[in-house]
Structures are given as C-alpha cells and as structure tokens.
Amino acid sequence: MQEAVLRARSAQQAWGAMTPASRARALRPWWRRILAGMGELADALVAETGKPRFEALFHEVLPLLDSIRYQMRHVPRHLRPRRIPLHLARHRRSELVPVPLGVVGILAPWNFPVAVGVGDAVTALLAGNAVVLKPSERTPGSSRLLERWWREAGGDPDLLIVVEGGPEAGQALIAARPDHVVFTGSVGGGRHVAVAAAERLIPTTLELGGKAPAIVMPDADLEATARTLVWGAFANCGQVCAAIERVYVPRELWAELLGLVRQQVAGLRPGFDVGRPTMPEATTRWDAQIEDAVARGAEVMRPAASFPSPYYAPAVLAPCPPDARVMREETFGPLLPMCPVMDVSEAVHLANDSEVGLLGYVFCRDVAAGRALAARLETGTVMVNEVILTHAMPETPWGGQKDSGWGRVHGTQGLDAMVHWRHLNMPRMPWGFKPWLHPYEERWSALAERWLPRVWRP
Numbered sequence: 001m002q003e004a005v006l007r008a009r010s011a012q013q014a015w016g017a018m019t020p021a022s023r024a025r026a027l028r029p030w031w032r033r034i035l036a037g038m039g040e041l042a043d044a045l046v047a048e049t050g051k052p053r054f055e056a057l058f059h060e061v062l063p064l065l066d067s068i069r070y071q072m073r074h075v076p077r078h079l080r081p082r083r084i085p086l087h088l089a090r091h092r093r094s095e096l097v098p099v100p101l102g103v104v105g106i107l108a109p110w111n112f113p114v115a116v117g118v119g120d121a122v123t124a125l126l127a128g129n130a131v132v133l134k135p136s137e138r139t140p141g142s143s144r145l146l147e148r149w150w151r152e153a154g155g156d157p158d159l160l161i162v163v164e165g166g167p168e169a170g171q172a173l174i175a176a177r178p179d180h181v182v183f184t185g186s187v188g189g190g191r192h193v194a195v196a197a198a199e200r201l202i203p204t205t206l207e208l209g210g211k212a213p214a215i216v217m218p219d220a221d222l223e224a225t226a227r228t229l230v231w232g233a234f235a236n237c238g239q240v241c242a243a244i245e246r247v248y249v250p251r252e253l254w255a256e257l258l259g260l261v262r263q264q265v266a267g268l269r270p271g272f273d274v275g276r277p278t279m280p281e282a283t284t285r286w287d288a289q290i291e292d293a294v295a296r297g298a299e300v301m302r303p304a305a306s307f308p309s310p311y312y313a314p315a316v317l318a319p320c321p322p323d324a325r326v327m328r329e330e331t332f333g334p335l336l337p338m339c340p341v342m343d344v345s346e347a348v349h350l351a352n353d354s355e356v357g358l359l360g361y362v363f364c365r366d367v368a369a370g371r372a373l374a375a376r377l378e379t380g381t382v383m384v385n386e387v388i389l390t391h392a393m394p395e396t397p398w399g400g401q402k403d404s405g406w407g408r409v410h411g412t413q414g415l416d417a418m419v420h421w422r423h424l425n426m427p428r429m430p431w432g433f434k435p436w437l438h439p440y441e442e443r444w445s446a447l448a449e450r451w452l453p454r455v456w457r458p
C-alpha cells in the first residue's frame with residue numbers, strides 16, 4: 001500500500017502542475033472509452049452486485065458518464081483563482097488559489113461501486129490529485145475494468161491506482177498517509193476510519209449510513225406517492241444509503257395510500273424490477289426485522305410473483321410502531337415500514353428522532369408547504385416529491401448530518417474539499433506608510449481613540 005501511495009505521489013507532481021482545463025482534456029479519451037464500453041461495464045456490475053441490468057445502466061454507468069462530462073466542463077471554471085475584496089487594507093490584494101491536495105485515498109462500498117467509488121475519484125483527479133481507490137472487497141471488478149480503460153486511454157497508470165482488500169487494506173491505505181480520505185460506508189466503519197485518520201491528522205470526508213424518512217402530507221397525490229415510495233424503498237434491492245426506510249402517513253390517508261402501495265408491490269418481478277441481494281447473509285437481518293415488526297402488530301405485504309433464491313421478496317410492513325427495529329436500525333434492504341401518525345408535526349418529530357440524517361423526503365401538492373416542512377428535517381438533503389436522484393445530479397452536494405457523516409461530495413462543496421484554497425496576499429501598490437511597525441508612536445493610539453468612535457458611530 002505504501003508503494004501505491006508513493007507511486008501516486010510522484011505521478012501527482014506533474015498532473016497537479018497542469019491547468020484544470022488541460023486535466024479535463026486529458027480525461028476525455030477515458031470518458032470516450034467508457035462510453036464505448038458502457039454495455040460491458042453494465043454487465044460487470046450485474047455480475048458483481050446482482051442488480052438488474054436496467055439499474056446497472058441507469059443508476060451507475062450513465063450517471064458516471066454524465067458526471068465526468070459535467071465535471072470536465074465545470075471544474076476548470078470553478079477552480080479559477082478567486083479575488084477577496086478587502087474593505088480596509090485596500091493597498092493589498094487577496095486571492096484564493098486552488099492547490100491540489102496530493103494523494104486522495106478512497107474507500108468505497110459495494111452497493112454502487114462505480115457511481116460512488118469511481119465517481120469520487122473523478123472529482124479528485126480533475127482537482128489535480130492522484131487517487132488510490134480501494135473498492136469494496138465484494139465488488140472490485142468494475143473498478144478494475146475502469147482502471148484498465150484509464151490506462152488504455154493513455155492515462156498515467158500511477159494517477160489512478162486500484163488496490164484490493166477488506167478493512168485491513170483500508171487501514172493500510174490510511175497508514176500510508178494519503179493527504180485526504182474519502183470513506184463511504186457504514187457508520188461503524190466510518191468511526192474506525194475517522195480514528196485512524198485523526199491519529200495521523202489526515203482530513204476525511206465521511207459518507208455514512210442513513211435511515212431516510214418519508215413524510216406524506218395530507219394534500220399529497222397518493223398515486224404518484226405510492227409509486228415513488230415503492231421505488232424509493234426497493235430500487236437496488238433496497239441497498240441504497242438514501243433508500244426510503246420509514247414512511248409516516250397521516251391517519252386520514254392511511255387506508256387509501258396502503259391500498260395503492262399494495263397494488264404497486266403486487267406487480268414487482270424478481271430479476272427485472274428487484275435484483276438479488278448482493279450479500280446473501282444480509283437477509284438474516286431483514287428476516288429478523290420483519291419478525292420483530294410482525295410481533296409488534298405489522299402485516300406483511302409482498303409481490304404476487306414468487307422470489308426464488310437467490311432473490312428476496314421485498315416486503316411492506318404496516319402498521320409499524322415507531323419503536324420497531326425496522327423503523328430505527330438501518331435495514332439496507334427491500335423493506336418498507338409504514339407508520340400511521342396523527343399529523344405532520346408528529347411525523348417530523350419521529351423523522352428527526354434518529355441518530356442519522358442523510359436524506360429526508362416530503363410528499364405534497366403544495367410545494368411551498370413542502371419546502372417549509374423540509375426546513376424542519378435534520379438531514380443533509382431533503383427532496384420534495386422525488387427520492388434518491390440527487391446523487392445523479394453532479395452539481396448538487398451530497399452528504400449527511402449527525403452520524404451520517406461529515407463533509408460533502410459532488411457540487412462545488414465536494415470539489416472544494418479536493419483542494420486547498422491557498423490565500424495569497426499581495427501588494428497592490430508600493431506603500432511605505434506603515435504606522436504599525438516598530439518603533440510604536442503614541443500619537444497613532446491617541447488618534448485612533450479620538451477618531452474611530454466618530455467614524456464608526458457605534
């Protein structure tokens with residue numbers, strides 16, 4: 001691992017010295033290679049994760065291509081030096097100049113190996129860094145393929161290095177002292193990474209788990225809401241950090257919404273709409289959460305089709321009390337627990353009663369009311385009448401509050417995290433008058449005490 005970071009560090013010198021625009025041009029052949037091979041990349045993702053090919057293409061490959069294309073155009077503009085107008089010291093000129101960090105270590109999860117791990121590598125590269133990417137030990141294949149295409153497209157092999165292994169390899173990467181660590185994964189893993197990085201004073205971006213609440217407001221379009229809830233809970237077999245993991249429904253809507261959700265779920269097909277669990281052992285956790293919910297009075301609604309192994313039939317659990325395990329612990333699987341509430345205020349209280357805060361969702365017709373409700377949710381992002389998709393909007397920031405982590409990827413905030421904004425302070429004009437230098441003269445103190453209260457008028 002040490003060797004990988006050293007190689008990356010040496011390759012970064014020349015890369016970091018290039019202008020952002022020439023780095024963007026250098027990424028273009030790789031982007032073209034991915035475009036030409038998108039079917040092959042989708043197949044690799046299907047093989048390693050078990051997601052439907054539609055999802056591999058639309059949730060991973062196309063967002064990656066779009067994100068690279070968007071960033072190649074916009075990163076150079078964002079990384080221009082920025083002037084800071086000075087209000088008092090007008091004889092000086094201040095600028096912020098972006099300086100690449102050096103080597104960025106990326107520890108990626110298995111649920112979106114390309115959209116998350118490689119997507120974050122693109123921002124780091126365009127900002128002038130070298131990247132050592134450790135994909136999840138469960139899903140190294142797609143990252144390896146993209147690394148190979150990077151080399152075939154003329155990319156310096158030491159600028160984008162994929163290393164393999166589990167948590168121990170992740171720890172070894174941190175011990176090799178990259179200049180920044182982007183970790184996307186579980187809350188538990190994030191804690192270990194934060195400690196290891198803190199010991200070495202390496203800054204981190206932590207993108208951790210979620211338990212996204214959805215609040216249905218009384219005026220919501222129930223048909224559209226039901227379709228979106230079901231997709232938001234079962235896309236990628238529910239293995240999405242931003243998946244809807246709990247729904248709060250005012251009692252007056254309960255029966256109608258539940259009926260519509262039931263209809264939606266009935267038609268789901270194994271392999272086409274819902275892929276297999278990427279990690280078969282996760283189903284033990286899902287079964288335990290269902291068992292607990294049923295013991296607390298929930299009924300289980302499943303699709304009409306059978307879901308033979310290795311598939312797992314997604315399940316709606318309703319009515320689910322707020323203290324059921326499935327309402328509190330991250331499921332990271334195809335379960336949709338629904339909880340009836342008296343009103344929207346109770347829904348907000350329950351939605352915020354969580355240790356994590358990644359995404360939150362609001363369903364309503366009156367978007368102004370939805371916006372006001374969104375302001376009360378303790379999450380990094382709130383979407384109104386839509387779910388999950390902001391991850392595929394590269395211009396918007398992605399990240400959480402509370403135990404969902406710190407820092408942001410994507411958007412200008414994510415890009416800013418990949419550089420130092422060095423402050424440069426320079427003279428604008430020759431100026432010899434410097435009364436603050438030694439030897440001090442009492443008359444300046446007297447002048448300040450006399451005039452400043454008049455000038456500033458408290």
Ligand code: NAD
Binds near residue numbers: 109135192332358
């Ligand atoms: P994980 O924490 O097990 O592993 C994530 C990555 O970090 C893997 O590459 C793993 O090998 C490595 N790793 C794990 N423990 C480590 C340690 N102690 N030291 C160093 N490296 C370590 O997570 P996972 O099971 O791959 O992913 C699922 C989790 O990720 C879920 O909780 C999900 O909510 C979260 N997730 C969050 C986001 C987000 O954007 N916030 C996106 C996707 C997934």
